[in-house]
Structures are given as structure tokens and as C-alpha cells.
Amino acid sequence: MDNIEGNVTADTPPATPPTRPVVIAQTPARRGRGRQAGMWLARGALALCFLASFYLSVFPSGRATVRAFSILPGLLAAAQPAWEAPVTEPIIHTQRTLTSPTGTVYLDIYTPSTSVPPVPGAREGILLIPGVGDQRKDAQLINFSRTLAGSGLVVMDLTTQTLIDNRLGVSDKEAVVQAFEVLQHWPGVGTNRVGLLGFSAGGPLMCFAAADTRIRDQVAFVTLFGGYFDAMTLLQTIGRRALTENGQTQPWHPVPYPLQVLADTIAPLLPGNDGQTLASAFAPNGSESLDAAKIAQLAPSSAAAYHLLAGDEPTQVNANLAALSPEVRALLLSLSPSRVVDQIRAPIYLLHDRSDQFVPVSESLEFAADLARLHHSYDFAEFGIFQHVEVRANSGFSQLVGDGQSLLRLASEVMQAGS
Amino acid sequence: MSTSYLVLTWALLGVLAGALALAARLKPAAWTRRGWLWLLALGLGASLLGGLLGFWLLGRLFSTAASLWTAVLVLCLPRLAGTLRARGASRQ
Numbered sequence A: 001m002d003n004i005e006g007n008v009t010a011d012t013p014p015a016t017p018p019t020r021p022v023v024i025a026q027t028p029a030r031r032g033r034g035r036q037a038g039m040w041l042a043r044g045a046l047a048l049c050f051l052a053s054f055y056l057s058v059f060p061s062g063r064a065t066v067r068a069f070s071i072l073p074g075l076l077a078a079a080q081p082a083w084e085a086p087v088t089e090p091i092i093h094t095q096r097t098l099t100s101p102t103g104t105v106y107l108d109i110y111t112p113s114t115s116v117p118p119v120p121g122a123r124e125g126i127l128l129i130p131g132v133g134d135q136r137k138d139a140q141l142i143n144f145s146r147t148l149a150g151s152g153l154v155v156m157d158l159t160t161q162t163l164i165d166n167r168l169g170v171s172d173k174e175a176v177v178q179a180f181e182v183l184q185h186w187p188g189v190g191t192n193r194v195g196l197l198g199f200s201a202g203g204p205l206m207c208f209a210a211a212d213t214r215i216r217d218q219v220a221f222v223t224l225f226g227g228y229f230d231a232m233t234l235l236q237t238i239g240r241r242a243l244t245e246n247g248q249t250q251p252w253h254p255v256p257y258p259l260q261v262l263a264d265t266i267a268p269l270l271p272g273n274d275g276q277t278l279a280s281a282f283a284p285n286g287s288e289s290l291d292a293a294k295i296a297q298l299a300p301s302s303a304a305a306y307h308l309l310a311g312d313e314p315t316q317v318n319a320n321l322a323a324l325s326p327e328v329r330a331l332l333l334s335l336s337p338s339r340v341v342d343q344i345r346a347p348i349y350l351l352h353d354r355s356d357q358f359v360p361v362s363e364s365l366e367f368a369a370d371l372a373r374l375h376h377s378y379d380f381a382e383f384g385i386f387q388h389v390e391v392r393a394n395s396g397f398s399q400l401v402g403d404g405q406s407l408l409r410l411a412s413e414v415m416q417a418g419s
Numbered sequence B: 001m002s003t004s005y006l007v008l009t010w011a012l013l014g015v016l017a018g019a020l021a022l023a024a025r026l027k028p029a030a031w032t033r034r035g036w037l038w039l040l041a042l043g044l045g046a047s048l049l050g051g052l053l054g055f056w057l058l059g060r061l062f063s064t065a066a067s068l069w070t071a072v073l074v075l076c077l078p079r080l081a082g083t084l085r086a087r088g089a090s091r092q
Helices: A002-011 A028-058 A060-076 A082-087 A139-150 A170-184 A202-210 A231-240 A256-269 A274-281 A292-297 A300-310 A314-323 A326-334 A361-373 A397-418 B002-023 B035-057 B060-091
Strands: A091-100 A103-112 A123-129 A154-160 A189-199 A219-225 A242-245 A248-251 A348-353 A378-383
Touching: A028 A060, A028 B002, A028 B060, A060 A082, A060 A139, A060 A397, A060 B060, A082 B002, A082 B060, A091 A139, A091 A170, A103 A139, A103 A170, A123 A170, A123 A202, A123 A397, A139 A154, A154 A170, A170 A189, A170 A202, A189 A202, A189 A397, A202 A219, A219 A397, A231 A242, A231 A256, A231 A300, A231 A314, A231 A326, A231 A361, A242 A361, A256 A274, A256 A300, A256 A326, A274 A300, A300 A314, A348 A361, A348 A397, A361 A378, A378 A397, B002 B035, B002 B060, B035 B060
Parallel strands: A123 A154, A123 A189, A189 A219, A219 A348, A348 A378
Antiparallel strands: A091 A103, A103 A154, A242 A248
16 A cells, blocks of 8 residues: 555656646655554544443443433334334233222233343333323333333333222322332342332322332332322412413413313212212313303302312412312322322432423422422423323424433433342 | 344444454554454454353343443453563563
8 A cells, every 4th residue: 555655656747737636745754643643543442432332231320321222212202113123122011910909900011021131130120100091002101111121121000990990099009019019029120129100190109109118118219200299289270270380470271181080089079969060070071161050059169179170260279279178188188299208218200291281390390399308319300392291293303302311311310220 | 033133233343343453453463364354353253252241141232232342352352462472571
């Protein structure tokens, strides 16, 4: 190679036509310096490759980062990309039921079919409640569970008859504790590597379980996505049709579904036929508004609950909250994570869609503020790429990149338990 | 099928690491006869071995990273051994 270059320069006649390219002769010293630089560049690249790949495969924080990176495309695209197939674990899906004091508990378990790698010796387990309603056939939930399992985790999706019936019940905590213990003893899962993940109304149930003395010292983490912190402030925001974020009040209009869930949850505690009237008003085919004659037939406490849900008395919200029956107020208090937050030992991660129309983002902000006040380990991120807890179809590239970074940070923290 | 793609990735990384090692002049001076080919083959072999060990010890997800650092480590060894041998000889 050197000779060829040398010949070209030597053979160049002194009277070179102007159109011909001029070859500048490299002195041996300059060539030597260039080669030296190339050598050191190659050595630097090799050192970088070694350090990066060693960190990413040997150190727990590196492995957590790899896991977070591997699940990110599947989460953002709402389907696992085909190019990831070679690096993801093959998955087995099994279904089981448990019998809890409140009824049957339905479990969908997604687990890698390969044996547990000797390092770190045990898998991470995630117990997931996808919220109210029967979500077991939901494509995004299945994709989410499969994506997590593909990165080497055991994922257990849980639902109960109460949740399937679109209601919230604090007694479902028993089902969560039971399922947590089953997951802890699942083949390959480390007993101290099991975390809780609650979507929407599943979040509060996870908090109640994480505060339970039977398991609270064993829970690796609690993650809440689109959950509420206090059922009273949630009802207050719904009643006002406005939320307060960073001291500023702005209009907020909920979709009908959370109103239906709250009506169904409160209904059994209302006197006479009021519960049925309230539940049917907010049912999917209901009118969502009662005429004056029907409202007049309701007991004052039932009418207050109706006005709060319907949002037709936004200036009377505090009066209506005060008019609720003691039973309803006790129920709302019992359904609030705010009452148990100081009993939770595990770190808490909060995620919320900033324009969530199911549960206002102010709930997670309030949760984060309380955790900061308690000096509890937590992290909080707001997103624009989700619609409540599902991936929004029309997110822009810059938003995907921005929110992807926050999601990556939180996913890395969650993945630490099993790495 | 997906495992074949994984093995292919390890092999490709091994050859690339071998090429980088050539550029980094990690080929021992004693390897005169087709030394460059031996270095590439060493990268390939080390990468496949590292990938296999990584697959077994760390899991499928981390096998590619394991194959890469193993390849780089093994590619440095001949040069390191040569340097140490030369130092030992010069002391004597």
C-alpha cells in the first residue's frame, strides 16, 4: 500500500494538467502519526466495548439497564418487535385460580420456559393488577406481560370477581397477599425479588397489600400507574370537574367509566333503592343524569353522592362531601392509599398520564408530595404517550423520546430487584 | 431459529472485535504466517465461547454482551503474553 502511494507521487509529471487530481505526498512521519492515531483509536474502541459489555452483563445495575432497554420497544410500540425475538426468552402462559375469603382469584402467569440462569440465581417476580373490569384478554396487557416475561421475569396478572364486576373492595387485599405468597414460591423466583405493580384502581390494592404486616418486609417495590391516592380528593376533583396542579386550577372532565366504578362501589351502602338508582344512572347505558323528581326521592346522603359524581353542583362539592353518610365516608377512607402510606416499607414508583381522564394526575402529585414529606424512597414521572394506562397511538417522535427516557429510568429501577 | 440468529450475532461481533484488534496492533510479532487470519479466528472462537457461557450463566438477554467482552479479553491475551515473555527475556 505504501509503495503504491509512493509510486503515484513519484510518477506525477511536473506539468500536470489542471483537470487531473493532485495527489499530495504524505511524509513517512505523517503516515506514522496517522497509523499511531488509528491504533490508539482501535484500542480505545476495544476498551470501551469491553467495559460497556462487562458492565451491562455482570453488574446488577447494568443488567437492569439491559432489561429496561429490552422491554422499552415492546412497551412503546404496544407490541413486541420481531427483531427482538432472538434475545427474548420463550414464554409459557398458565392460568390458575385461588380461593380467597372474598371469592375466586384469577391468575394469569407468564413465565420464561428456560431454566433459571445461575447468575443471579433467581428470577424477579411481578404481581400485576390491571385495574377494574375483566382485562385478561386485553391485547396491550398480554403484550406487556409477555414483554416483561421475555426479559426473564415471572409475571402474574391478578383479578378478582369484585374487580371484574367494576367495583373496588378493600378486602381484595387478601387476594393480593395470597397471590404474592404464591409468586414468592413460584419455581425460580427469589422470595425477596417480588414486586407489586398496580394499574389504575389496582394501585391502591397494591398499597394495602404492601402495608400488610405479613408481607411488607418482603415486597421489593410498589409501582402505581394511573392510580389514585385519596378517594375523597378523587371524588372532590370529579365533583368540581376541575383539578389543581401546582397551585393552578384547570378544568378536568372525567370519562364515564370511573364514575360507573365509583357508583357501583358506593351503591351497596346507600339506603333503600338509592343504590340501584345511582348505579343505573352511571351504568354504560344509563343517562348519567337524574331528573329533579328522582333526585328529590333520594336520601340527602345519596343525593350528595349523585351530585358529586354527576358534577352538576361544582360549587357545592365540600357541602356534598360533608353530607355523605358516615358509612360512605368510611368506605372512601378505607379505599385510600393515603391511610397506609406510612406503613409501606418498599420503594414506591409512580407513573401518570398528565392528561389522564380516568384518574386526575393531581392524585399522583399528591402521593409524591406525601412520600417526599415522609422521606420515603420514591420516584415519579408524568407521561404524554399514554392514555390513562394504555399506549396512545398518535404520539409524536419527540414525545416518544422524552417520555421514553423517563420510562427507561423507572423501568431500570423496577428491574433492579431481579438483576 | 431465533437461537441461530443469536449465534450469528456472536460470530459477527467476534470477527469485528478481531478486526479491531488487528487495527489496534494486538497481533503478536511472532504470528507472521497468516497472523491476521488467526486473530480473526481467535475473536470468532472466543466470542462463540463467551456467548455460550453467557447464555448458560447469565441468560439469553446478556449472552451477546458476554460474548463481546470475552472476545476482547481473549484477543488481548496473545499480545499480553508476548509482552510479558519479552520483558522476562530482557531481564535475564
